[in-house]
Amino acid sequence: MALKYWVAIFVLGIGWGMSFMFNAVLLRELGPLSVSMGRVGFGALGCWVYVFAARKRVPDTPGSWFALFGFGGLSYAAPFAFYALGQQHIASGVAGILNAFTPALAVLVAHFWPGGERATWQKSMGVLFGFFGIVVLSLPLMQGGRQSEIWAVLITLCAPLCYAFSVNIARQFRDMDPVVLVAIALTGATAAISPLALWVEGTPVITRLETWAALLIIGFILTAAAFILFYWVLPKVGPTNITLPTLIAPVSALAMGAWVLHEPIKIEQLAGMFAILVGLVLIDGRLMRKIRGKPTLW
Numbered sequence: 001m002a003l004k005y006w007v008a009i010f011v012l013g014i015g016w017g018m019s020f021m022f023n024a025v026l027l028r029e030l031g032p033l034s035v036s037m038g039r040v041g042f043g044a045l046g047c048w049v050y051v052f053a054a055r056k057r058v059p060d061t062p063g064s065w066f067a068l069f070g071f072g073g074l075s076y077a078a079p080f081a082f083y084a085l086g087q088q089h090i091a092s093g094v095a096g097i098l099n100a101f102t103p104a105l106a107v108l109v110a111h112f113w114p115g116g117e118r119a120t121w122q123k124s125m126g127v128l129f130g131f132f133g134i135v136v137l138s139l140p141l142m143q144g145g146r147q148s149e150i151w152a153v154l155i156t157l158c159a160p161l162c163y164a165f166s167v168n169i170a171r172q173f174r175d176m177d178p179v180v181l182v183a184i185a186l187t188g189a190t191a192a193i194s195p196l197a198l199w200v201e202g203t204p205v206i207t208r209l210e211t212w213a214a215l216l217i218i219g220f221i222l223t224a225a226a227f228i229l230f231y232w233v234l235p236k237v238g239p240t241n242i243t244l245p246t247l248i249a250p251v252s253a254l255a256m257g258a259w260v261l262h263e264p265i266k267i268e269q270l271a272g273m274f275a276i277l278v279g280l281v282l283i284d285g286r287l288m289r290k291i292r293g294k295p296t297l298w
Contacts, residue, residue: 008233012226013245017252019222020092020099021260023084025214031201032084037193038204040076042219043227044186050228051183058180068173068181069188075166076223077189079159086156089148091263094137096253097273098156100246103283104130104276105164113168122282129279137272178231186223247280 026035051058059065087095104127111119119127138153173181197204206212250273257263 002236005233005237008229009237009244010248012230012233013248014252015222015226016099016245017096017249017254018256019218020083020087020096020253021256022214022218022222023087023095024092024257024261025210026218027084027087029206029208029211030204031197032088033081033193033197034201034204035084036077036080037190037197038215039080039219039223040072040186040189040193042216043076043223044183044190046220046224047179047183047186047227050224051180054179056177056180058184059176064176065184065188068184069191071166071169071173072185072188072190073192074162074169075189076186077193079162080189081193082155082159082162086152086159089152090156091257091269092261093250093254093257093263093265093269094153095156096257097137097250097269097276098134098153099160099253100250100273100276100280101130101134101157102160102163103246104279105160106167107283109161109164110168122285126279126282129282130276133272133275133279135272136268136275140266140268178234179228182227182231247277250276 023035026038030038083095083099086098107117107119107123107127110117134153134157138150170181206215254265254269254273258265
C-alpha cells in the first residue's frame with residue numbers, strides 16, 4: 001500500500017479519535033443533543049459544498065431521499081448524541097475506547113441479519129475479547145458504586161450498536177455515490193435531531209471562541225472532510241485496510257484526552273483498550289492468516 005494511503009488512514013484514525021476530545025469541549029457550553037445537531041449540520045453543509053463543486057449527480061426520487069433520511073438518523077444523529085450523552089459522565093478517552101467496539105457489534109449483528117455474514121470461530125473470539133474489554137473498563141465503576149458512570153458506559157455503547165445496524169442497512173445504497181449518500185444522510189440526521197434538540201435544550205447560546213472552533217472542526221473537518229477522505233481512499237486500499245482507523249482512534253482519543261483535557265489514564269483503561277484491540281485483530285483476521293502462512297489482503 002502506497003505511503004499516501006497509509007497517511008490517509010492514520011489521519012482518519014487520529015482525527016476520529018480527536019472527535020471525543022472536541023465533544024468534551026463542546027459539552028462545556030452545549031447540551032448533548034445540540035452537539036449532535038451542530039456536528040451533523042456543519043457536516044452536511046461541508047458535504048454539499050463538495051457535491052455541488054464536483055457536480056455529482058443527486059437522486060431525484062423521493063423514495064431514495066426518504067430512505068437516506070432515516071439512514072442518516074440512525075448512522076449519524078443518534079450515535080453522535082449517544083456519545084455526547086455518555087461523555088457527560090465519562091472521560092473522552094473511555095468513550096473513544098468504547099467506540100472501538102463497533103466492529104465486534106457489527107460481526108454480532110451481521111451474524112443474525114438476513115443474508116448477513118455468519119461469524120467464524122475467530123470472529124466470535126474477537127467479539128468475546130471486545131466484551132471482556134468493556135467489562136474491564138466498567139469494573140472499577142461497579143466497584144465504586146458510580147451508577148451514573150455505569151449508565152454512561154451503556155448509553156455510549158448504543159452508538160457503536162447504531163453503527164453495527166447501519167453497516168448492514170447501507171448495503172441497499174451500494175449503487176449510489178458515497179459522498180452524495182453521506183450528504184443526504186447528514187441532511188436527514190440534521191432534520192431528525194434539530195427539533196428534538198431545540199425542544200429539549202432550547203436554542204444553543206455559544207459565547208466561547210473555543211466552542212465555535214470545536215464545532216467547526218468537528219463538523220467540517222472530522223465529519224465532512226473525513227468522510228470525503230474515507231470514500232476517496234476506500235477503493236484504493238480495499239474494505240479490509242479501511243478498518244485500520246478503528247485500531248488507531250482509541251489510542252488517539254486516550255492520548256488527546258490526557259494531553260489536552262488532562263484526563264488521568266488508568267490501568268483499567270489501558271487493559272480494556274488492549275482487550276478490545278486484540279478482539280479487533282481477531283475480527284480483522286490478517287495477522288492470523290499471516291501467522292498461518294496464508295495470503296493476506298495487504
